[in-house]
Amino acid sequence: MKEIRLTTKILKTLVKDRIQYPDRLFVDTIGIIARCGILLILYWYVFKLNNGVINGTTFLFAAWSIFFYFSFSVLRLRDISREIMKDVQTGNVEVLFSKPISYLSYRMWWQVGSGIYSFVVITLLTVVALIFIIGLPPTMTIGIFIPTLILTFLCGAILSLFLYTIVGLLSFWIEDINPVFWIVDKTIMILGGSYLPIAFFPEFMFKIALWSPFGASQFVTHTVYETWQTNWYQLLGIQLFWIVLLGLVVYFMFEKAKQKVSVNGG
Amino acid sequence: MMKELYFALYAIKKNIQSSAKLRTSFLMNIFGVAVNNTAFIILWGFFVKSVGIIGGWTVADIIGLQGFVALCFGIVFSTADGIRKLANYTASGSFDRFMLSPKNLLVRIATSSFGVSALGDIVFGIVCLGIFAFLINATIYQILLIILLVIISTIVFLAAAIAIYSTSFYFTDSSSVTDSLFELFLTPSLFHGGAFQGVMRFIFTFAIPSLLIGALPVEIVRDISLGKLLLVSVLAIFWFVVSINIFNRAVKKYESSNFMTFGN
Secondary structure, eight states: OHHHHHHHHHHHHHHHHHHHSTHHHHHHHHHHIIIIIHHHHHHHHHHHHTTTEETTEEHHHHHHHHHHHHHHHTTOGGGHHHHHHHHHHHTHHHHHHTSSSOHHHHHHHHHHHHHHHHHHHHHHHHHHHHHHHTOOOGGGSSTTHHHHHHHHHHHHHHHHHHHHHHHHHGGGTSSOOHHHHHHHHHHHHHHHTSSSOGGGOOHHHHHHHHHSHHHHTTGGGGTTSTTHHHHHHHHHHHHHHHHHHHHHHHHHHHHHHHHHOOOOOO | OHHHHHHHHHHHHHHHHHHHTSHHHHHHHHHHHHHHHHHHHHHHHHHHHHHOOBTTBOHHHHHHHHHHHHHHHHHHHHHOGGGGGHHHHHHHTTTHHHHTSSSOHHHHHHTTOOOHHHHHHHHHHHHHHHHHHHHTTOOHHHHHHHHHHHHHHHHHHHHHHHHHHHGGGGSSSOHHHHHHHHHHHHHHHTSOGGGOOTHHHHIIIIISGGGGGTHHHHHHHHHTOHHHHHHHHHHHHHHHHHHHHHHHHHHTTOOOOOOOOOOO
């Protein structure tokens, strides 16, 4: 009960904060225009040059897949790594450890709360704009699409939080986690289907994307393709497997990390 | 002028010495950035493999593009990282101490910080341009062109950074605005240059100079196009003059917040 109250409080406070100070929304909007918007225009041109079909995929599918990746990134779940590093470097972690709350769940809910407002606003507006400009692929109108999209989105969010929390927890052992963060982040970017939609992946790369936790955290980009209708339960299974495994890694790393902290008071 | 240059070099030297003290972090940052940048080559490399050649752009050109952009980014943000912190300086009031300094204001701000990770960009950029030159079987003339274009592109990059971060003086909490504008400039510069055609090419050459720091230099070296070289050079001078003007005008907007943040 206490956990639920804390979670609601964090989410409410952060959403109110973001509504009051919309600068983050401004940053995220420009960010999605600079990355996703320009990329979609370029892809539109590239598909036109190739008579509308590349690797058996049309622009409609590729565009929605790319959009799902960038929309998911607006949640900024990856920032949890740097927040943990900042806590460790500034000593703030000592203060948070002494409070009657779970440090990791506090950090994770904080991360969700900081991005949720921008995510909802930008996603809704962009979905409407995309429907009007390019339309909806038939795969997005079938019955199982919305429920499975929500499921894979939630699993992807949990998996992303676990992956980036592991990177963040490394700051208890190494002074600067940025290089590790960059490597993990870019692996997710490549295997998630960001600048290159998964339909363009060569066979071996598609397999890595399918079976690694990096690709699994972005399965939301797979939902627009026809193959999703037949193998969604397999992909959800892979996500659940990684959630359990990485959840255990996070738990044991955090237990070890707590032993590294020496509270000096002050 | 020479005095200012000596001061800038002295400040950069001290910044490097200070950063190198944390040896492991220093080396890991350089390595991490190189891996980080390689991701874009992998992505656009697979893009070329799937889509085929667009606008005459091959994988070699993608490597050249990443090389030019990384090298410009590295040179500017290793030596003049302070520009990126302008929004923080103005918001926190620590800009006061730069105004009180007898040195050139822009040089003093630019050299006030050193980006360790940007050294990784420099290493990565040089390696990429080396590979690019090898893959296109570059002649001596083309190698000289690459060196000249690195200088020109760096001027454009520096000018864009100065212009963008000068907007810090116009907003109360400007870091979000400056970061967004910088992203709007940098992100398209990393995209496949051949896919920019028509209106998009015009916008990202003249209105937002993203293509001037990567795509156009690659095309100039590949096609040995003197017309484009002239265009890029003229635009570089134009952007540099404009950015200095923007900075000088913007500084006049600054109001001291009377914070005593001496030192550092």
